[in-house]
Amino acid sequence: MRKVIRGVHLESQWRREALRTNLWLVPSLEVVLAVGLFLGTWELDRAAYRGSLTLPSWVISGSSDAARQILAAIAAALITVVGVVFSIMIVTLTLASTQFGPRMLRTFIRDRTTQLTLGTFVATFVYAILALVAIGPGPHGDFVPHLSITVCLALVLADLAVLIFFIHHIATSIQLPRVIATIAAELSDAIEAGAGEPEYEGSIERGPSAEELHVRLDSSGGSVPAPASGYLQFVRHRTLVRIATERGAVIRLDHRPGHFLVKGHQLATVWPAEAAPEVAHSFAQAHITGSSRTLAQDISFAVDQLVEIAIRALSTAVNDTFTALTCIDWLGESLCRIAGHWQPNPVHRDAEGWIRVITVPVSYERLVQRSFEKIRQSGSGMPAILIRQLDALASIMTETTTPDQRQVLLDQARMIERVNADSVPEPADRQDVHRRYLALLALYERLGSSAD
Numbered sequence: 347m348r349k350v351i352r353g354v355h356l357e358s359q360w361r362r363e364a365l366r367t368n369l370w371l372v373p374s375l376e377v378v379l380a381v382g383l384f385l386g387t388w389e390l391d392r393a394a395y396r397g398s399l400t401l402p403s404w405v406i407s408g409s410s411d412a413a414r415q416i417l418a419a420i421a422a423a424l425i426t427v428v429g430v431v432f433s434i435m436i437v438t439l440t441l442a443s444t445q446f447g448p449r450m451l452r453t454f455i456r457d458r459t460t461q462l463t464l465g466t467f468v469a470t471f472v473y474a475i476l477a478l479v480a481i482g483p484g485p486h487g488d489f490v491p492h493l494s495i496t497v498c499l500a501l502v503l504a505d506l507a508v509l510i511f512f513i514h515h516i517a518t519s520i521q522l523p524r525v526i527a528t529i530a531a532e533l534s535d536a537i538e539a540g541a542g543e544p545e546y547e548g549s550i551e552r553g554p555s556a557e558e559l560h561v562r563l564d565s566s567g568g569s570v571p572a573p574a575s576g577y578l579q580f581v582r583h584r585t586l587v588r589i590a591t592e593r594g595a596v597i598r599l600d601h602r603p604g605h606f607l608v609k610g611h612q613l614a615t616v617w618p619a620e621a622a623p624e625v626a627h628s629f630a631q632a633h634i635t636g637s638s639r640t641l642a643q644d645i646s647f648a649v650d651q652l653v654e655i656a657i658r659a660l661s662t663a664v665n666d667t668f669t670a671l672t673c674i675d676w677l678g679e680s681l682c683r684i685a686g687h688w689q690p691n692p693v694h695r696d697a698e699g700w701i702r703v704i705t706v707p708v709s710y711e712r713l714v715q716r717s718f719e720k721i722r723q724s725g726s727g728m729p730a731i732l733i734r735q736l737d738a739l740a741s742i743m744t745e746t747t748t749p750d751q752r753q754v755l756l757d758q759a760r761m762i763e764r765v766n767a768d769s770v771p772e773p774a775d776r777q778d779v780h781r782r783y784l785a786l787l788a789l790y791e792r793l794g795s796s797a798d
Contacts, residue, residue, distance in 0.1 A: 373465030533648035568622025678738030
């Protein structure tokens with residue numbers, strides 16, 4: 347049961363991410379709500395016009411000409427403000443692309459405040475237009491939707507509050523610490539989602555081991571080509587297990603979410619080879635490709651985003667050391683979580699315990715390498731960067747659970763120490779970095795002896 351819940355959760359997470367990363371869904375929903383609201387107020391206005399209902403005294407009254415002028419002025423002002431909102435948003439996206447990198451645009455596009463602001467103004471504009479069109483002649487004189495006009499004015503006041511909040515939100519959202527913290531929060535969510543329980547929880551494991559299946563797949567497996575080019579965004583493992591079970595086969599995915607697929611190149615290997623054509627025919631049901639990476643099953647994407655901000659900050663054109671230090675801090679915090687929780691499952695079994703799908707999840711070692719290597723290379727000769735990386739490695743090491751995890755961190759520390767010796771010209775600075783390295787070595791020895 348928990349296997350199914352986890353698989354459904356990951357797929358629903360991907361769907362939420364796909365729906366959230368656009369600028370049309372929320373405005374469209376708000377327009378639908380505006381149309382529904384107008385239909386409700388229009389019915390009340392029609393009832394008041396027929397004399398079967400008395401509107402409250404606070405409802406605005408006036409002639410049809412005055413109502414047309416008010417609604418026309420509101421509609422014109424709203425569409426102007428929508429243009430201003432678009433302009434602010436485009437400027438924000440341009441700044442984000444220049445300062446943070448093009449991959450940061452996704453973070454701003456998926457921002458709910460931006461989507462709600464755009465949708466609120468568009469919805470109010472649609473409401474004003476509908477109210478304007480509703481004014482017309484009737485058996486008892488001109489029909490004027492007084493309640494609808496009053497509600498429209500109330501919506502305009504709400505739009506002003508939304509606009510003020512939007513300007514404040516944009517001013518704070520483009521600040522680097524806020525952007526970095528947002529990406530780190532997304533990385534934390536991805537870690538929790540990907541560190542779930544094993545896919546198979548049965549007590550019996552049947553059939554060949556994963557090592558034996560790898561040998562068979564390498565020696566006599568059939569190839570499944572990628573049906574389209576693009577980034578692998580999501581894999582439905584339960585669907586793949588079902589496809590493999592129906593054909594008595596084993597599927598090994600040669601790529602994981604985040605990898606780029608080239609149409610016609612190998613995507614998976616199937617054993618026995620004669621089952622490969624049937625599996626390839628059904629494979630489109632089990633994976634999704636797109637033009638960009640997503641966080642649903644690609645935890646390294648958020649790591650790469652933080653690393654990209656850091657190395658941009660360390661470039662000679664920007665030279666913003668403190669931003670790079672902030673990225674290192676959040677990367678260290680995320681790797682502390684990974685050290686204790688990250689246990690990706692490379693095999694997926696069917697209900698009877700047979701291995702049906704073998705994957706290549708990103709390893710703890712690779713995540714550590716992605717988090718430190720490029721920053722270390724860009725921060726060569728900068729003691730502050732090297733010291734902060736050593737501090738982050740020490741924090742992560744306290745959360746490790748196996749000697750192998752600690753060895754990966756020690757390897758990174760040794761590379762930092764070599765960079766320190768080769769690139770830092772000032773002896774006092776080199777000594778500062780070396781002291782942090784010695785402190786990490788002492789921590790490594792202490793944790794190793796306590797484990798024994």
